[in-house]
Amino acid sequence: MINQPSQIKTVVAEMQKFRGTIEGGSCVRRIxxxxxxxxxxxxxxxxxxxxxxxxxxxxxxxxxxxxxxxxxxxxxxxxxxxxxxxxxxxxxxxxxxxxxxxxxxxxxxxxxxx
Missing domain, CATH: 3.30.470.20 (ATP-grasp fold, B domain)
Known part of the structure; x- marks a missing residue:
């Protein structure tokens, strides 16, 4: 589970790897x-x-x-x-x-x- 904003680079890289593009952006929110x-x-x-x-x-x-x-x-x-x-x-x-x-x-x- 990703729970720190500093980990966004990992999330983006994984999304691009498996999806190719990111549609609509991403959002980080407080738990x-x-x-x-x-x-x-x-x-x-x-x-x-x-x-x-x-x-x-x-x-x-x-x-x-x-x-x-x-x-x-x-x-x-x-x-x-x-x-x-x-x-x-x-x-x-x-x-x-x-x-x-x-x-x-x-x-x-x-x-x-x-």
Whole structure:
């Protein structure tokens, strides 16, 4: 496991060896202590975030993300750190995002309501 930014040269060399090119760049991030069972998926449609349950509170970080990303539709996965801080761990274009934690009816309803 690579866990030091100084090891990036090794990562890049391995990627180039096996893939030929690096698409989109690379990212180094701090290791954080997440509570795995707190991960939730939200969807953003036309700038408005939606949660899996109609009365579920949507974290402020999802609203901030919805303001900054110009895409019409995308998913936002949020997890909680042990200290209570919410973090975005993934933003997807919606094409490959399953509706984990959502019912098909709730997912359809967000399209109907929009």
């Amino acid at each position: 954080e202590d997440f509570i795995k069972e707190t991960e939730r998926r939200y969807f953003v449609l036309s700038g408005k975030p939606f949660a899996a349950l109609p009365d579920e509170e949507i974290p402020e970080i999802v609203f901030e993300c919805a303001k900054r990303i110009e895409s019409q539709f995308f998913s936002v996965d949020v997890i909680e750190r042990r200290d209570g801080t919410k973090r975005i761990v993934e933003i997807g274009d919606g094409q490959v995002s399953d509706i984990i934690g959502w019912t098909a009816e709730r997912f359809a309803q967000l399209w109907i309501d929009s």
